[in-house]
Amino acid sequence: MVLKIELPHVGESVTEAEIGKWLKSPGDEIEKYEPLVEIVTDKVSMELPAPASGVLTKILAVEGDTVEMGAVIAKMETSDQEIESEPETSPTTATPPANRIGTLVQGANVGPTGGEFLDTSLASSPTGDKSTTNSPPISADGRQRFSPVVKRLGAKHDIDFNTLTGTGRGGRVTKDDVLAAINTGTSSSAPMTESVEPDDQVIKPSAIRRTIAEHMVKSKTEIPHAWSAIEVDVTGMVEWRVTNKSSFEKKHGVRLTYLPVTLAVVSKALKSNPQINSSWVDGKIILKTAINVGIAVATEEGLVVPVVQDSVNSSIPVLARQLDQAVSRARKSKLTLDDVRGGTFTLNNTGALGSILSGAIINHPQAAILTTEAIVKRPMVNSKNDTVEVRSMMNVCLSFDHRIIDGAEAMRFLLAVKTELEAIDVSFDPGDAIDVKPITN
Amino acid sequence: MPEQNLIEAVRETMRSEMRRDESVIILGEDVGAHGGVFLATDGFIEEFGEDRVIDTPLAESLICGVALGAAVNGMRPIAEIQFADFVWPAINQLVGETARVRYGTNGAKTAPMTIRIPYGGGVRGGLYHSQSIEVLFSHTPGLTVVAPATSYDAKGLLASAIRANDPVIVLEHKRTYRLVKGNVPSEDYTIPIGQAEIKRPGTDLTVVTYGLMLHYVLQAAEAAAAEGIEVEVLDLRTLRPLDKNSIVESVSRTGKALIVQEDTLAVSISSEVAAIIAERCFFDLDGPVTRLGPPEIPPMPFSPLMEAEFMPSPEKILTAIKKLADI
Numbered sequence: 001m002v003l004k005i006e007l008p009h010v011g012e013s014v015t016e017a018e019i020g021k022w023l024k025s026p027g028d029e030i031e032k033y034e035p036l037v038e039i040v041t042d043k044v045s046m047e048l049p050a051p052a053s054g055v056l057t058k059i060l061a062v063e064g065d066t067v068e069m070g071a072v073i074a075k076m077e078t079s080d081q082e083i084e085s086e087p088e089t090s091p092t093t094a095t096p097p098a099n100r101i102g103t104l105v106q107g108a109n110v111g112p113t114g115g116e117f118l119d120t121s122l123a124s125s126p127t128g129d130k131s132t133t134n135s136p137p138i139s140a141d142g143r144q145r146f147s148p149v150v151k152r153l154g155a156k157h158d159i160d161f162n163t164l165t166g167t168g169r170g171g172r173v174t175k176d177d178v179l180a181a182i183n184t185g186t187s188s189s190a191p192m193t194e195s196v197e198p199d200d201q202v203i204k205p206s207a208i209r210r211t212i213a214e215h216m217v218k219s220k221t222e223i224p225h226a227w228s229a230i231e232v233d234v235t236g237m238v239e240w241r242v243t244n245k246s247s248f249e250k251k252h253g254v255r256l257t258y259l260p261v262t263l264a265v266v267s268k269a270l271k272s273n274p275q276i277n278s279s280w281v282d283g284k285i286i287l288k289t290a291i292n293v294g295i296a297v298a299t300e301e302g303l304v305v306p307v308v309q310d311s312v313n314s315s316i317p318v319l320a321r322q323l324d325q326a327v328s329r330a331r332k333s334k335l336t337l338d339d340v341r342g343g344t345f346t347l348n349n350t351g352a353l354g355s356i357l358s359g360a361i362i363n364h365p366q367a368a369i370l371t372t373e374a375i376v377k378r379p380m381v382n383s384k385n386d387t388v389e390v391r392s393m394m395n396v397c398l399s400f401d402h403r404i405i406d407g408a409e410a411m412r413f414l415l416a417v418k419t420e421l422e423a424i425d426v427s428f429d430p431g432d433a434i435d436v437k438p439i440t441n
Numbered sequence: 442m443p444e445q446n447l448i449e450a451v452r453e454t455m456r457s458e459m460r461r462d463e464s465v466i467i468l469g470e471d472v473g474a475h476g477g478v479f480l481a482t483d484g485f486i487e488e489f490g491e492d493r494v495i496d497t498p499l500a501e502s503l504i505c506g507v508a509l510g511a512a513v514n515g516m517r518p519i520a521e522i523q524f525a526d527f528v529w530p531a532i533n534q535l536v537g538e539t540a541r542v543r544y545g546t547n548g549a550k551t552a553p554m555t556i557r558i559p560y561g562g563g564v565r566g567g568l569y570h571s572q573s574i575e576v577l578f579s580h581t582p583g584l585t586v587v588a589p590a591t592s593y594d595a596k597g598l599l600a601s602a603i604r605a606n607d608p609v610i611v612l613e614h615k616r617t618y619r620l621v622k623g624n625v626p627s628e629d630y631t632i633p634i635g636q637a638e639i640k641r642p643g644t645d646l647t648v649v650t651y652g653l654m655l656h657y658v659l660q661a662a663e664a665a666a667a668e669g670i671e672v673e674v675l676d677l678r679t680l681r682p683l684d685k686n687s688i689v690e691s692v693s694r695t696g697k698a699l700i701v702q703e704d705t706l707a708v709s710i711s712s713e714v715a716a717i718i719a720e721r722c723f724f725d726l727d728g729p730v731t732r733l734g735p736p737e738i739p740p741m742p743f744s745p746l747m748e749a750e751f752m753p754s755p756e757k758i759l760t761a762i763k764k765l766a767d768i
Contacts, residue, residue: 102623105446147728174727336756
């Protein structure tokens with residue numbers, strides 16, 4: 001029987017893979033589960049096991065080809081009689097297909113899973129012994145400490161550790177550093193020496209820093225950014241906040257800031273301008289039905305973006321509480337996976353840091369990011385009577401994916417935000433949903 | 442291939458084993474008329490009759506003692522302990538007698554029996570329906586202990602256990618019964634006892650785990666991948682004998698190991714895995730062998746909040762992964 005060998009789906013977000021080295025040639029006898037070919041994706045490299053025993057007849061994708069998941073990459077002739085493989089004691093290398101591991105049934109009829117709680121304190125060290133993992137790589141007598149694998153590899157390849165720049169915690173020389181030194185023939189610090197002076201400090205970025213770096217590069221290189229700003233007169237909103245601050249806090253137990261108001265206004269404006277709430281995926285534009293706005297929060301570790309789910313259908317007091325909780329979890333590094341999932345648009349209150357204009361980088365794969373800038377009092381000309389008045393002004397900036405959104409649509413969205421923010425005065429009722437109509441020119 | 446949840450895989454495996462071998466019988470509390478508290482034997486008494494599907498008194502010592510007697514006399518009994526928490530009265534039959542039959546008779550007698558034990562928490566079971574009891578049996582030479590975490594593995598390992606010529610304890614995590622669903626080929630197959638499996642390949646560190654925790658670890662590994670940490674996940678599947686070679690091969694390759702379990706850590710499966718790594722991977726280690734488990738308190742708490750706090754969660758596992766990766 002001829003069997004088509006397909007490239008398996010190896011992960012949700014992976015759509016294609018590169019064919020590595022073929023470990024078998026046409027005509028070779030192959031055993032079920034025997035490695036056939038190396039597959040390289042942006043997430044993992046793996047060996048594809050033979051789906052059955054038989055003879056490899058044809059290779060359809062050669063080394064270096066990029067192939068879509070599910071595509072046929074080879075054909076084989078299978079023996080009809082499948083023989084159960086004998087128990088073996090050698091280590092297992094092949095991984096089972098995802099459908100054999102299975103999925104978790106939502107709402108299975110038993111109690112809570114324990115997966116929904118935020119406290120990660122147990123993970124730090126359940127035994128209470130924190131000395132091992134936190135100990136610096138310097139021993140008491142001032143000498144550097146090396147892990148067993150580093151020492152073994154270093155001795156075998158005659159590596160002088162003094163020539164290495166450790167990239168581990170506290171400058172520790174890691175296994176990867178030694179392997180890099182072996183590969184380059186000298187030391188891993190060689191490529192860096194040109195730009196690093198002896199007194200300079202070399203810092204290995206944390207995982208979150210590396211992720212931010214990757215996301216920023218991905219966004220800035222993949223998405224053609226365009227940018228617009230608009231001036232908003234928020235004198236009415238400022239007065240409204242001053243008037244209602246204490247009563248709001250008393251009533252809802254949370255401080256009244258401008259953030260929930262702008263979040264509500266932006267969410268409604270997204271609803272009436274759906275192309276702003278979208279993604280460019282594989283040459284197609286996906287208009288998102290859900291409006292989940294991520295809020296950029298600066299933490300000690302770096303920028304994180306907790307997401308307010310379905311922000312379009314919440315009142316300002318509800319949004320205020322959600323934001324307060326999300327921001328406080330973010331600052332305590334206690335965000336859960338659910339907290340950061342599903343964002344369709346991002347709002348960044350750069351004004352809190354004093355900024356008056358921002359060319360923000362879009363949160364990939366979203367289509368746009370909006371920043372609210374510092375509110376400053378400025379002399380403004382009242383066009384009705386040509387007098388100069390002191391008004392509270394705020395810039396609102398939008399970076400957008402020019403593949404999806406043109407300037408006209410971006411400005412229509414910004415004008416919707418401006419109109420609603422300027423309509424707020426002391427009589428504004430935060431409990432009411434704000435109705436934003438699309439602006440037509 | 443039909444999709445089955447784990448309890449369906451257990452039920453269908455026992456059904457087909459009873460059809461292919463008349464010496465396979467089942468005994469336990471409520472396994473007959475009621476079909477088992479988890480419905481593992483639903484419909485069995487109608488198909489196989491009262492002689493092969495035997496309702497016993499509430500006496501675990503009797504269940505295991507009778508199964509042992511039947512086993513040494515040519516039957517292949519499957520004893521069901523209703524909840525792991527109730528197995529203690531049978532300890533002398535299992536540890537003191539069953540484990541020693543082959544050795545004690547110089548190989549003249551063997552005990553080809555399977556003891557199915559639903560264990561584990563996270564099911565609001567409180568003090569008497571949530572225990573992890575794997576350590577005592579895994580410590581006992583003469584017993585084999587398997588703990589499948591997927592429907593596919595449940596079928597293959599249970600079939601191996603029933604066909605084995607020595608006693609095998611099959612630990613089934615209650616929470617996985619209806620939570621975990623996966624493809625199970627309808628044709629006959631077995632999974633060799635004593636083989637771990639890499640459920641997810643990775644390069645940065647190895648997480649060794651088993652049971653319900655496998656699924657939490659896989660979720661955490663997926664989240665870690667989004668942060669650039671490639672985690673290899675090794676599912677032990679058999680707790681005695683441990684698949685030392687697979688543990689050593691994986692950890693030697695990644696250089697770092699985290700062991701995650703639902704059972705408390707002191708003198709546990711994780712202790713043994715850590716010892717194997719220390720003995721055989723020393724010169725390949727690039728970080729301390731680390732472990733994640735619940736706090737050292739006697740039982741699973743009953744309060745839902747405290748139970749959730751007790752259980753390792755994907756979030757806690759992710760934190761431990763990131764911490765180890767960052768060394």
